[in-house]
Amino acid sequence: MTLACSASPAVVDVKALLHQSPLFAGLDDTVLDEMLSHFRRETWKQGRQVTGLESGQRFHIILSGRLKMAQVNPDTGRMVTLFLLQPGDGFDVICLLDGQPDPLIFEARDDLLMLSTPMQEARRWIEQHPDFNRSFLPYLGQQMRTLANLAGDLALHDTETRLARLILRHIHHEQPDQPLRLIHNLSHESLAEMIGSVRVVVNRQLQHWQREGVVVTRRGELIIKELETLLKKAMHFPRHTPHS
């Protein structure tokens, strides 16, 4: 019997997880139970793509796995990742808010376990539970902040800066004596989509840093050797505090 992290999603302790998530942290246990009764489980397997139009009928809460929320240019085939949603996140929040369909694409980066409920039901529940806003509104603020920063970065900074920031933003706060590394097993392609660029460019940059001795790359792994240098490349104007 293995100690599963995301391997055995069926036994996830839903309530414990939601209590840690920024969205439901403050909710009373009984209220949470009541809410959960409106939801049903739903699973997507890795790689599944769904457009905003299709998924727009239901609101989802991620229990395990990561979900890419992206925009596509059908002409060139290129993609930008707007959000990489994690357990505790909900989608599609924008559609939940204003009811309009989103021209977005959602793609399961891992096998996904989620809760889902009809959009209308979610809206109704939120209306009837004003206390939820105590955590919901700040959550929305964070999302908007992330989007604003993405837009700002895309318009104002070069790929090197953007890549450096992306990496730093995603460093897991592990034991400080361990060598710093990215846990996320993201391909260069994925990294590229997250900074609004292309695989070749990301690779080019990483190789460049590797020759400088700043990082070491192995397949699906990225080890930071000189954090200071990377910080300098990323810090070209005041940073926002990464949540949590």
Add this chain to the structure above:
Amino acid sequence: MTLACSASPAVVDVKALLHQSPLFAGLDDTVLDEMLSHFRRETWKQGRQVTGLESGQRFHIILSGRLKMAQVNPDTGRMVTLFLLQPGDGFDVICLLDGQPDPLIFEARDDLLMLSTPMQEARRWIEQHPDFNRSFLPYLGQQMRTLANLAGDLALHDTETRLARLILRHIHHEQPDQPLRLIHNLSHESLAEMIGSVRVVVNRQLQHWQREGVVVTRRGELIIKELETLLKKAMHFPRHTPHS
């Protein structure tokens, strides 16, 4: 005595204006009055710049004039406009939501007349008036949608496409027989900031279109001659419906 549009802001019919705005449209008249009692008037004259850190203490509602909400790169001095806020809009919404300071810049494009109240007060009022969410949440959705589209455009489309879209998005729906033109008296510089580019590039593009016969430019004015052509340049993937 002149027929003032934004010239005599002192006599603006606040309640009428707010009833039209997406944020307060649905509010009861008595509730609106109660709300207004928490606010005080505030004026900024054109060109005034304020950072998010300074203005973060109060929440504002625009009554007349336009306000640029932008991000800056202190190294290059370049700017991106995230929002061009109009009468009926509020700011800073992100800070209102999560309480964190924004590394943004707010600049009055015209003389501004606004209502303002301490952030805390605004948050408290929202908490106590759950009905407000009926219009507030959709409003937030629109804002997020706008940001998402901006980020998407910046990453996926060239300057020509972005400029075409910007212009089309800002056409005032006037009498259809009149020649189409941009009311906003925006400089090329302003246009550039709104598409995350630079004056020279915008000018270059406009001249190019002018030689093609698509538009005619005069100082501070832009007349569209061939709407079809411009639409074709803008339409490279499914458009979202511009609000209102």
Add this chain to the structure above:
DNA sequence: TTTTTTCTGCTACCAGGGTTACACAGGCTG
């Protein structure tokens, strides 16, 4: 194992668009 697919490294190419610079127009101001 062999085969297939997914990632990665690297090259040559070139064009979009950003930087800099200057001249002139129109509107303001004194």
Add this chain to the structure above:
DNA sequence: CAGCCTGTGTAACCCTGGTAGCAGAAAAAA
């Protein structure tokens, strides 16, 4: 009126970063 300042037209330059293409390594599937 002269002066100033902001907005506009246009040129030369060149560099970042995107496209196309291929070959090998690693992983996954057969």
